[in-house]
Amino acid sequence: MRVDDSLVIERRAVISGAGQSDIGRRLYRDPLELTLDACLVAIADAGLTTADIDGVATYPGPMDVPPGFSGAGVVDVQDALRLELGWWSGGIESPGQLGSVINACLAVAAGLATHVLCFRSVWEGSAQGDKGRAGVMGGGGGGYRASGFMEWTMPFAAPSAAIWIAMMAERHFHEYGTTREQMAQIALNARKNAGVNPNAIYRDPMTMEDYLNVRMISSPLCLYDCDVPCDGATAVIVSHADTVADLRKPGIQVEAVGTALRGRPSWDQFDDLTTMANRDAGAQLWTRTDLKPSDVQLAEMYDGFSFITMTWLEAMGFCGKGESGPFIEGGERIARDGVLPLNTHGGQLSAGRLHGYGFLHEACVQLWGEAGERQVPGDPEVGVAAAGGGPLAGALLLTRRR
Amino acid sequence: MTAMRFDLPTPDLETEPFWDAAKEERLLIKHCNACGKYHFYPRPFCPYCWSDDVEWFEASGRATLYTWSVVHRNDLPPFPEWLPYVAAIAELEEGPRMMTNVVQCEFDQLEIGMALEAVYYPTSEDVTIVQFRPRPASS
Numbered sequence: 001m002r003v004d005d006s007l008v009i010e011r012r013a014v015i016s017g018a019g020q021s022d023i024g025r026r027l028y029r030d031p032l033e034l035t036l037d038a039c040l041v042a043i044a045d046a047g048l049t050t051a052d053i054d055g056v057a058t059y060p061g062p063m064d065v066p067p068g069f070s071g072a073g074v075v076d077v078q079d080a081l082r083l084e085l086g087w088w089s090g091g092i093e094s095p096g097q098l099g100s101v102i103n104a105c106l107a108v109a110a111g112l113a114t115h116v117l118c119f120r121s122v123w124e125g126s127a128q129g130d131k132g133r134a135g136v137m138g139g140g141g142g143g144y145r146a147s148g149f150m151e152w153t154m155p156f157a158a159p160s161a162a163i164w165i166a167m168m169a170e171r172h173f174h175e176y177g178t179t180r181e182q183m184a185q186i187a188l189n190a191r192k193n194a195g196v197n198p199n200a201i202y203r204d205p206m207t208m209e210d211y212l213n214v215r216m217i218s219s220p221l222c223l224y225d226c227d228v229p230c231d232g233a234t235a236v237i238v239s240h241a242d243t244v245a246d247l248r249k250p251g252i253q254v255e256a257v258g259t260a261l262r263g264r265p266s267w268d269q270f271d272d273l274t275t276m277a278n279r280d281a282g283a284q285l286w287t288r289t290d291l292k293p294s295d296v297q298l299a300e301m302y303d304g305f306s307f308i309t310m311t312w313l314e315a316m317g318f319c320g321k322g323e324s325g326p327f328i329e330g331g332e333r334i335a336r337d338g339v340l341p342l343n344t345h346g347g348q349l350s351a352g353r354l355h356g357y358g359f360l361h362e363a364c365v366q367l368w369g370e371a372g373e374r375q376v377p378g379d380p381e382v383g384v385a386a387a388g389g390g391p392l393a394g395a396l397l398l399t400r401r402r
Numbered sequence: 403m404t405a406m407r408f409d410l411p412t413p414d415l416e417t418e419p420f421w422d423a424a425k426e427e428r429l430l431i432k433h434c435n436a437c438g439k440y441h442f443y444p445r446p447f448c449p450y451c452w453s454d455d456v457e458w459f460e461a462s463g464r465a466t467l468y469t470w471s472v473v474h475r476n477d478l479p480p481f482p483e484w485l486p487y488v489a490a491i492a493e494l495e496e497g498p499r500m501m502t503n504v505v506q507c508e509f510d511q512l513e514i515g516m517a518l519e520a521v522y523y524p525t526s527e528d529v530t531i532v533q534f535r536p537r538p539a540s541s
Contacts, residue, residue: 147412166471219472
């Protein structure tokens with residue numbers, strides 16, 4: 001059922017600026033410094049100064065474990081930039097990483113703040129060094145013991161999202177006849193786009209043969225189905241729509257958001273493990289707008305693992321349930337000159353695991369027409385940014401204001 | 403010095419019966435006397451009707467394979483010694499699913515929907531885990 005427009009208060013928010021720090025596989029730089037770099041670029045991009053920022057939102061907030069997962073919390077940034085805040089929020093429990101941005105939209109609509117600085121920073125590349133995940137998990141000296149829901153995954157050697165998502169993919173393959181050659185297109189498309197993104201981590205061309213021959217991580221996911229840990233920070237500014245006259249460039253309208261979490265948010269008990277929370281968040285988004293999936297001209301959607309993007313394609317209604325395999329087959333539809341350009345910066349698979357915010361940044365850059373060599377042709381006006389996998393899902397439908 | 407490992411559970415009052423039973427080669431799940439449904443993992447209340455009239459139930463150990471993955475990379479001890487191994491979600495005859503492993507099965511014989519039966523593997527001196535293997539048609 002269509003939600004009454006008077007209730008769709010996220011539409012009172014615009015994205016007014018966006019910025020990123022240096023991004024690299026391992027930068028060995030102070031993560032707060034990276035965070036502030038991104039924040040200051042975004043603030044200047046909006047034509048604002050730190051004195052204009054009266055709100056801050058972030059995901060996941062300060063976290064020491066696992067190292068590298070969070071580069072800074074709200075108070076770190078508030079103190080460093082001496083911000084005077086009317087509203088702030090940081091935390092890991094939200095509709096995916098972009099839930100923090102959606103919170104900011106609601107805060108400006110509620111009049112608690114006018115310009116909210118939203119950021120996400122990571123230094124997982126440096127934190128992991130050459131030690132892999134063992135280098136960043138808790139414990140040491142036999143001190144780690146699984147509790148909570150991990151009590152029912154760790155003892156059974158299923159300790160990570162790679163394995164959980166792999167099992168979802170296998171179920172999708174079984175139910176819908178999806179193939180590795182189809183799923184490969186998410187990785188190949190990302191790499192092709194990364195090739196024309198100077199900030200991407202992996203830019204060398206990748207062929208189907210490369211994909212099919214690289215080592216398996218957790219079947220059916222191979223190395224190239226897994227995103228690449230990196231160091232870097234991303235920031236966007238969410239402003240109240242009434243301020244657009246004060247901004248340096250046209251605000252990008254937040255047309256509608258999706259945030260739902262229904263059913264059992266469990267990696268084994270969810271009713272249909274070929275999808276998860278994005279199924280309901282995506283459906284909800286379309287109840288808050290007159291636009292349709294066919295109006296969308298570019299989609300920047302989470303690829304922590306390539307299969308997750310396929311679930312987002314289905315969840316957002318860009319193809320039917322179970323039809324993401326045929327939809328991406330051959331890669332033409334999702335190419336920059338296709339019907340639905342996808343992950344035009346290279347996604348997290350090739351541009352680096354900036355963890356959700358990279359997709360929103362890219363959607364904004366594309367809608368502003370600032371993407372340079374990788375710019376989607378045809379002057380796109382409608383885009384989607386979506387992030388999260390499994391029980392996490394948040395999506396924004398964005399339009400360029402005229 | 404004991405090698406660091408990441409797989410051992412932390413049984414508490416609520417989950418200890420499960421781990422104790424596993425050592426005796428029994429698979430315990432929870433049954434709700436109010437609505438009749440079974441659930442896993444075990445909780446002090448029913449996740450379907452919220453009744454706290456739930457009790458332990460010894461599952462048959464019969465299941466079907468809901469999905470699986472052959473794991474080739476896992477650098478958390480002790481799992482590197484297991485590689486490659488099968489991570490799986492088994493759908494128990496009683497309804498709930500559980501994360502587990504499929505053992506005693508060639509990788510190319512794995513098939514979603516295949517019949518499984520529980521087996522028990524002592525992973526440390528005081529922890530036994532419930533795994534599954536292919537179940538012959540007759541049992």
